[in-house]
Amino acid sequence: MNFINRMIVVLLLLAALVSACAGFLAMLFARDSVVAAAQRTLTALVDPTQIFPLLFCLGLALLVAIVSALLLYAELMPSDKVRMRLKSIQGADVLMSAEAITTQLRYALDPLPGVINVDPKVAKGKNDAVDVMVEMSTTSDVSVKQKTDQVMDVTRAVLEGGLGLRVGKVQIKLDQMKPPKKGASNLPTIDLPRLIADKQEEANKDAAK
DSSP states (O other), rough: OHHHHHHHHHHHHHHHHHHHHHHHHHHHOOHHHHHHHHHHHHHHHOOOOHHHHHHHHHHHHHHHHHHHHHHHHHSSSGGGGSSSEEBBSOOOOEEEEEHHHHHHHHHTTTTTTTTTEEEEEEEEGGGOOOOEEEEEOOOTSOOOHHHHHHHHHHHHIIIOOOOOOSSEEEEEEEEEOOOTTTTTOOOOOOOHHHHHHHHHHHHHHHOOO
């Protein structure tokens, strides 16, 4: 839904920009024509003998309401609870939620050495296979190629061997933590003997007073 939401927002902003510019120019250079057109439209809507303008406005309002309701339902409905119809390796139809698949992948990928956090995402791919996107962060000493190959092998083992599903595209987005700078974490040094001597000298002065 992120791509659809972005496209809807872009189209609405473009429509608002075009409408605002057209309205500004119309009111600036053709105000009389705009007022006359608005009056004719209002007259046609309130005229009981002209039914087509009323039907057009009612149909347009109904269409907007239906599209808005469908988009709102798709946006508010939890995507992880939707069951996907997939194909198993044996060719059987399988209904499984995205949450169940990502949970199995997370349990298998989290314990891997050098992995800080992992966020797998799945979607229905071509020929009812499972497409996987794994976003993960690792420590700075991890070999990117070796870790990518390991994640690929574990992902296929979980989906094919553990769940018996067909695997489609597997994409891995790996971010490595930057190594700490030398000396950045060094604590300030404390001259402990000097500190004790100063405290003793201060205590002696207080006693002498």
